[in-house]
Amino acid sequence: MNTSATAWWAPKSGNTANEYEDAYAVKPEALRFAVADGASETSFARQWAELLVEGFVQGAPSAAELREFVSPLQALWAEGQKGKATAWYSERKAADGAFSSLLGVTIEGDRWRALAIGDSCLFVVRSGKVLRAFPLERAEQFSNRPSLLSSIARANAGVWSEVATVEGELQASDRLLLMTDALAQWFLVEAEMGRRPWAALSKVTTPEQFAAYIDCLRAGGALRNDDVTLVSVEVAA
Amino acid sequence: MSYEAEISRNNPSAFLFLIDMSGSMTDPYGNGKRKADGVADAINKLLTNLSIKCTKSEGVRDYYDVGVISYGKRVEPALVGELAGVSLASISSVANHPARVEERTKKEDDGAGGIAEVKVKFPIWFDAKAAGSTPMCEALKLAHTTVSEWVGRHPYSFPPIVINITDGEATDGDPMSDAEALRALSTQDGNLLLFNCHISGTSAESILFADHEEGLPDQFAKLLFNMSSQLPEAIRESAAREGFKVSEKSKGFAFNADLVELIRFLDIGTRPANMR
Numbered sequence: 001m002n003t004s005a006t007a008w009w010a011p012k013s014g015n016t017a018n019e020y021e022d023a024y025a026v027k028p029e030a031l032r033f034a035v036a037d038g039a040s041e042t043s044f045a046r047q048w049a050e051l052l053v054e055g056f057v058q059g060a061p062s063a064a065e066l067r068e069f070v071s072p073l074q075a076l077w078a079e080g081q082k083g084k085a086t087a088w089y090s091e092r093k094a095a096d097g098a099f100s101s102l103l104g105v106t107i108e109g110d111r112w113r114a115l116a117i118g119d120s121c122l123f124v125v126r127s128g129k130v131l132r133a134f135p136l137e138r139a140e141q142f143s144n145r146p147s148l149l150s151s152i153a154r155a156n157a158g159v160w161s162e163v164a165t166v167e168g169e170l171q172a173s174d175r176l177l178l179m180t181d182a183l184a185q186w187f188l189v190e191a192e193m194g195r196r197p198w199a200a201l202s203k204v205t206t207p208e209q210f211a212a213y214i215d216c217l218r219a220g221g222a223l224r225n226d227d228v229t230l231v232s233v234e235v236a237a
Numbered sequence: 238m239s240y241e242a243e244i245s246r247n248n249p250s251a252f253l254f255l256i257d258m259s260g261s262m263t264d265p266y267g268n269g270k271r272k273a274d275g276v277a278d279a280i281n282k283l284l285t286n287l288s289i290k291c292t293k294s295e296g297v298r299d300y301y302d303v304g305v306i307s308y309g310k311r312v313e314p315a316l317v318g319e320l321a322g323v324s325l326a327s328i329s330s331v332a333n334h335p336a337r338v339e340e341r342t343k344k345e346d347d348g349a350g351g352i353a354e355v356k357v358k359f360p361i362w363f364d365a366k367a368a369g370s371t372p373m374c375e376a377l378k379l380a381h382t383t384v385s386e387w388v389g390r391h392p393y394s395f396p397p398i399v400i401n402i403t404d405g406e407a408t409d410g411d412p413m414s415d416a417e418a419l420r421a422l423s424t425q426d427g428n429l430l431l432f433n434c435h436i437s438g439t440s441a442e443s444i445l446f447a448d449h450e451e452g453l454p455d456q457f458a459k460l461l462f463n464m465s466s467q468l469p470e471a472i473r474e475s476a477a478r479e480g481f482k483v484s485e486k487s488k489g490f491a492f493n494a495d496l497v498e499l500i501r502f503l504d505i506g507t508r509p510a511n512m513r
Contacts, residue, residue, distance in 0.1 A: 014245050019293075043294045084294070088358040089332050092285075093292040145478065225243060 001110060001170055002236035005033060008210040009229045012040075013218055022180045022229040023049035023100075027057040031107035035120050035229050037180040039099040039148055043090070044081045048098035048151045051076055056104040063115050063163045070149060070156070077151040097152030103178055105233070112176060113167040117159060118146040121184035123191075124168060125175040125198045130191050135164035139188035142181060176233040177201070182226035186217060201230065239427030240469035242395040244300050250395040251302040251325060251387055252287070254280060255376045257403035258309035262367040264404070264438050266493070272436050273365035276402050280305060280363045288332035288360075297329040304383060305362070308376035310369030316362050324383045335360035373407035377415035381422065388424050396427045400489075401464075402434040405457030416464035427469065432489030433461040444492040446476060448484045458492055465490040 005028050011020035021038035023046060034053035038045025051073045055061075061069035081094055101118025114122050116135040119142055124132040136142065147162050175198060179187060190197035204210045210230075217223035244250045262273035284303065291300045304325040307315035314324045318336030326334075341359045344352050384397050399419060422429040441454045446468060450459045465488040468476070473483050 014247055041290065043292055046294070081294075087296070087333070088335075088338055088360055089288045089292045089297060091358065092289050096289075143478075 005233045007231045010214045012227050013225050021046040022227040023053045025053035025057040032057040034104040035178045037101040042098045043093045045098045049100040052102045060106050063165045097150045099148040110170050116164045118148045119181040123177045134166045142185045173237045174235045178231040180229045182224040183228045186223045242426035244395050248394045251397035253399045254305045255401040256307045258307040258367050259371040273367040277365035291328050297332040299327045301328045308372050312375045335362050370408040372409040373412045374409045374415045381419050394424050396424050396429050398430045400432045404436050430466040433465045434491045435461050443494040445494040446483050446487040447490045448486040462490045
């Protein structure tokens with residue numbers, strides 16, 4: 001299948017681009033895509049989110065392999081913030097670990113597979129309909145206390161049983177949309193009201209247009225103020 | 238709708254603690270500790286937790302202004318060290334200026350079925366010093382002066398939260414009207430929230446977020462309950478999610494309860510379910 005992928009992102013309003021704590025990775029030649037959302041109440045969260053998405057598109061672990069996959073990334077994260085946490089509060093915060101969601105999608109032949117922890121979501125759009133919403137299916141399922149992957153091994157004890165997986169068949173002209181939670185929640189609300197949120201997103205062709213569209217949704221109160229990330233994968237007709 | 242303002246660096250919120258340091262606070266409670274020492278410990282833990290909560294990779298973000306006023310022999314700002322005399326300080330300057338940092342050992346699950354002893358830095362901003370009477374009315378008045386200036390400068394912020402910690406007996410009159418005046422302060426997002434923590438020498442069961450005064454052990458507890466603000470919906474929901482029993486009438490009132498619990502419910506953004 002011929003596919004093309006684009007990625008868009010915007011920091012939470014009031015934050016700088018440096019303070020953006022989502023991450024995404026796209027490896028089109030391997031047909032692997034991932035988004036992650038570093039939890040804002042943890043520190044060094046962006047670094048953790050980046051390790052997870054980069055790791056995913058390199059290795060494409062299955063749900064069963066995830067625990068082993070995460071372990072070297074945890075070591076890299078610890079290495080990365082070594083020496084940076086010198087004040088007492090940075091030291092304490094770093095000891096709590098960073099947390100992040102992870103949504104990874106791979107395409108093989110005419111099938112797609114997805115794996116998720118937390119509330120970053122995949123939507124499969126076909127013929128003007130949301131064919132599949134994963135792992136959350138309804139807007140009301142979003143809470144601000146999702147289970148997330150931690151950079152500290154002991155915090156992940158209860159997480160492995162919550163890894164969600166799904167797969168499906170891919171057809172010409174299908175669209176796979178990977179989003180972090182705020183945008184995903186907006187998307188589901190719109191879809192539940194019978195609107196076509198993917199149509200507006202597909203018109204975006206520049207980062208400026210994406211930023212302007214996000215600003216407009218936030219100003220109208222339709223989009224919660226949070227970091228926003230979208231990876232859009234289109235299958236050729 | 239009220240109490241929905243996002244807490245951000247542009248629109249920070251504020252915590253002001255009023256601490257009873259009267260002579261009666263030298264009495265022991267529950268575990269045999271002096272009440273004053275228990276409260277000092279709790280305040281230091283609260284300031285520690287707030288600092289950590291606001292810590293990001295690059296340092297502490299100023300989501301809050303924080304102050305401590307003690308009342309006893311005198312009514313005055315009570316932080317020690319570099320922040321002495323400051324009535325409200327940004328959380329980053331609080332984090333960066335503890336009076337001293339002690340080291341304590343803590344037992345922790347090592348993730349492999351064992352228990353590990355880890356050394357933790359424990360900063361101190363506030364020392365127990367109990368003497369004199371209980372001028373609670375005066376403390377509420379000083380809180381009013383401090384916070385009314387703050388709300389003037391932060392009209393769009395989540396309203397300030399004032400937490401009064403006492404063993405109950407005001408010696409300078411009925412604090413009800415001062416409490417009402419304080420609760421009348423507001424930002425566009427709602428009225429100031431006044432929470433009261435009653436620390437009693439009795440071994441009565443601890444209560445958090447009480448919703449009626451019947452069953453409260455004494456007249457001081459009842460008075461403090463009636464001085465307290467009702468919990469806003471967002472805090473109530475957050476407390477319910479954590480398994481606390483709350484109703485629409487629940488107030489920010491705690492009796493012999495862990496003070497640290499009180500501020501766990503004030504969110505800034507996403508908190509993972511598996512983070513402790």
